[in-house]
Amino acid sequence: MSHRHLTPHVMLVLCALLGATSAQALLSTRLDDVIAANGYGDLDLFAPFDHSRVIDGPTLEQFRQGHGGSLVFAVDVNEAASGTEKASCQGIAIASVELVVTIDGVEHLYSDFSTRTTTLVAATGSTERTPHYTLLGDTGSARITAANDSDINASSFDATLSVPVDIALTRASAARLRVRFLDTNGKLGDPEAFYDYSNGPEDVALVTAEDAAYLDQLAAGSAEAPLVLDGTLAGGDSSGLVYLPAHGSYYVAAYEDRYPERADYDFNDLVVGYRVAMHLDNNGDVVALSGEGYLMARGASYNHDWHLRIDLPEGSVTRGSINLQRRGQTGDISGYPRDVQGVGAVDLLLFEQTRHLWRDPVDDVVNTLAAQGVIAGPRFSFKLDLDVPLPLAMLPGAPFDPYLYVHDSGYEIHLPGYTPVLPYSRNRLDGLDDFSDSAHYPFALVVPDSWQVPVERTDLGDAYPEFITFVQSGRSTHLRWYDKPEAQKVKGTTPEIWRW
Amino acid sequence: MQQHPPHARRLTLRLVPLLFALVGCGGGAGDAPPSASAPRSTRLADNPLRTGVSFDNFTQQRVTLDPSGYATLGQRCFLKLSRGDGATLYLGEVERNRPFTLTVDTRLDDTRLDYELFTENPADPPQRGEIAL
Numbered sequence: 172m173s174h175r176h177l178t179p180h181v182m183l184v185l186c187a188l189l190g191a192t193s194a195q196a197l198l199s200t201r202l203d204d205v206i207a208a209n210g211y212g213d214l215d216l217f218a219p220f221d222h223s224r225v226i227d228g229p230t231l232e233q234f235r236q237g238h239g240g241s242l243v244f245a246v247d248v249n250e251a252a253s254g255t256e257k258a259s260c261q262g263i264a265i266a267s268v269e270l271v272v273t274i275d276g277v278e279h280l281y282s283d284f285s286t287r288t289t290t291l292v293a294a295t296g297s298t299e300r301t302p303h304y305t306l307l308g309d310t311g312s313a314r315i316t317a318a319n320d321s322d323i324n325a326s327s328f329d330a331t332l333s334v335p336v337d338i339a340l341t342r343a344s345a346a347r348l349r350v351r352f353l354d355t356n357g358k359l360g361d362p363e364a365f366y367d368y369s370n371g372p373e374d375v376a377l378v379t380a381e382d383a384a385y386l387d388q389l390a391a392g393s394a395e396a397p398l399v400l401d402g403t404l405a406g407g408d409s410s411g412l413v414y415l416p417a418h419g420s421y422y423v424a425a426y427e428d429r430y431p432e433r434a435d436y437d438f439n440d441l442v443v444g445y446r447v448a449m450h451l452d453n454n455g456d457v458v459a460l461s462g463e464g465y466l467m468a469r470g471a472s473y474n475h476d477w478h479l480r481i482d483l484p485e486g487s488v489t490r491g492s493i494n495l496q497r498r499g500q501t502g503d504i505s506g507y508p509r510d511v512q513g514v515g516a517v518d519l520l521l522f523e524q525t526r527h528l529w530r531d532p533v534d535d536v537v538n539t540l541a542a543q544g545v546i547a548g549p550r551f552s553f554k555l556d557l558d559v560p561l562p563l564a565m566l567p568g569a570p571f572d573p574y575l576y577v578h579d580s581g582y583e584i585h586l587p588g589y590t591p592v593l594p595y596s597r598n599r600l601d602g603l604d605d606f607s608d609s610a611h612y613p614f615a616l617v618v619p620d621s622w623q624v625p626v627e628r629t630d631l632g633d634a635y636p637e638f639i640t641f642v643q644s645g646r647s648t649h650l651r652w653y654d655k656p657e658a659q660k661v662k663g664t665t666p667e668i669w670r671w
Numbered sequence: 672m673q674q675h676p677p678h679a680r681r682l683t684l685r686l687v688p689l690l691f692a693l694v695g696c697g698g699g700a701g702d703a704p705p706s707a708s709a710p711r712s713t714r715l716a717d718n719p720l721r722t723g724v725s726f727d728n729f730t731q732q733r734v735t736l737d738p739s740g741y742a743t744l745g746q747r748c749f750l751k752l753s754r755g756d757g758a759t760l761y762l763g764e765v766e767r768n769r770p771f772t773l774t775v776d777t778r779l780d781d782t783r784l785d786y787e788l789f790t791e792n793p794a795d796p797p798q799r800g801e802i803a804l
Binding site (some may be wrong): 255268278298299300301302360361362397398410411412413414415416417419420422435436453454455521564568569570587607609610611612613616618619627630631632633635636637638639640642643645646650651653 | 680713714715716717718719720721722723724725726727728729731748750751753754757758759760761762763764765766771772773774775776778779780789791793797800
């Protein structure tokens with residue numbers, strides 16, 4: 172039965188019935204077209220990725236009415252996790268958006284749009300920063316929506332993009348969304364380097380009001396993105412981020428775990444790359460802390476817990492959560508995210524039971540044997556909000572207190588100058604609170620992230636011949652000792668390998 | 672201890688009334704040498720040290736910026752502070768009418784910080800300069 176045999180009255184009834192049917196089943200729907208790697212997308216809104224679904228005029232109108240007069244899209248931000256972008260925090264600036272709807276043979280063009288975030292960035296060839304809407308997101312996370320059949324559910328869609336439409340779309344015969352990302356001047360560093368488009372393609376979905384609210388509330392990737400302004404540039408939650416050690420850089424903490432015995436000095440028993448950001452309000456006070464880190468190597472048979480302790484002032488109240496993920500797996504490891512809250516010093520247990528958490532498929536140790544391939548380790552991230560903002564000067568200095576608890580010996584191991592903190596460790600029981608060995612070397616070092624892990628049982632001084640001169644000179648010469656390893660005596664653990 | 676590196680002072684003169692103050696608060700490089708003898712090998716096992724040696728590869732720097740002299744059309748003032756290699760240390764909005772102080776962590780061989788002040792108004796030229804460490 173074709174439409175030409177139906178009377179207008181029957182058509183209207185059918186349309187109403189179809190509309191009613193669609194209303195009951197309105198689901199967020201991924202589109203077949205994408206925004207390509209060149210930063211441009213011309214997307215047919217009537218072409219869903221799942222061909223068993225239907226998007227037509229009545230469906231579009233339902234979406235529009237659901238948002239009070241706008242079409243709202245979700246975008247899966249899918250950028251290269253390199254430079255200052257990473258898997259947990261990625262961003263794109265938008266140059267333009269056009270929605271073209273054809274109704275009764277007439278094209279209606281809508282070019283106003285908005286997202287939840289803006290920034291100031293310079294386009295390529297320019298140094299003038301102008302406001303642009305942005306899309307922020309992450310990868311590796313699975314969204315969980317109320318509607319199981321929603322295309323947002325179990326996906327990695329991130330940010331929303333809204334286009335106001337002031338006419339009914341029921342009779343639309345075609346609709347296209349044209350999106351062009353901004354080609355930013357990456358030579359300026361951040362924020363331009365962060366908000367470039369570098370990978371793609373980016374998937375797009377038409378979303379219901381419920382799913383849009385979910386994604387907006389989630390605000391994926393926004394915790395550490397640089398220069399995130401509110402959506403209107405009219406004031407509000409603008410703030411700044413202090414990056415420790417720097418945006419795109421990490422501290423590397425390397426340990427000898429035979430404390431208090433003198434060690435073999437390969438400093439690979441556990442190696443962790445981590446960084447912290449302090450979130451400031453408009454007064455320059457700290458309102459939140461966030462961080463991220465990776466297990467880089469585990470060259471030990473001992474089992475450890477890795478903590479990061481930040482000695483906040485007495486009485487400071489913090490609340491937040493810790494996420495823990497494995498590369499290639501969607502969502503968190505079982506038991507995470509884990510809520511944390513406390514008063515005063517924050518002691519975050521970020522990698523628990525490392526021997527069980529991270530194993531090589533063949534060997535007992537990970538990323539330390541000469542003939543062993545290098546694999547990426549688990550990643551933690553955390554965000555802690557302070558109940559009351561603190562002046563920046565009241566916070567302790569970086570790299571804070573990254574320490575180890577060794578289950579097999581019962582000892583905790585800190586950087587020199589720190590004291591034991593765990594009530595259940597043997598340190599205090601045995602009267603051991605000095606973290607230097609008999610030759611006055613430490614059991615823990617913090618180095619820049621270009622440092623690579625020494626091969627098993629390789630003395631750090633053999634792997635890095637300039638280290639001893641650096642130390643012997645009182646840190647006045649060979650300041651880049653960590654960039655000059657003996658290539659055969661270190662693993663290729665550069666950040667490009669272990670961060671994801 | 673408050674230092675006014677010569678280069679920063681020159682900037683201050685040129686960009687009056689921008690004011691930068693820099694305080695190294697992490698000890699920095701150049702500790703007293705822990706041993707007068709030449710190393711026997713490069714191995715740690717062959718080179719016992721005197722007590723109290725520092726192994727820090729980073730040093731804290733306290734930076735104070737007063738943007739009140741940055742005359743702009745825009746209403747909001749933003750600061751980007753970077754290491755000499757371009758890595759961002761701070762990025763965000765600052766109060767334009769009062770000094771802004773923050774502590775950053777630099778590597779021992781970093782010799783300068785770069786700063787940039789800008790507003791939301793494209794008509795305001797960014798104010799750029801560097802602070803010698």
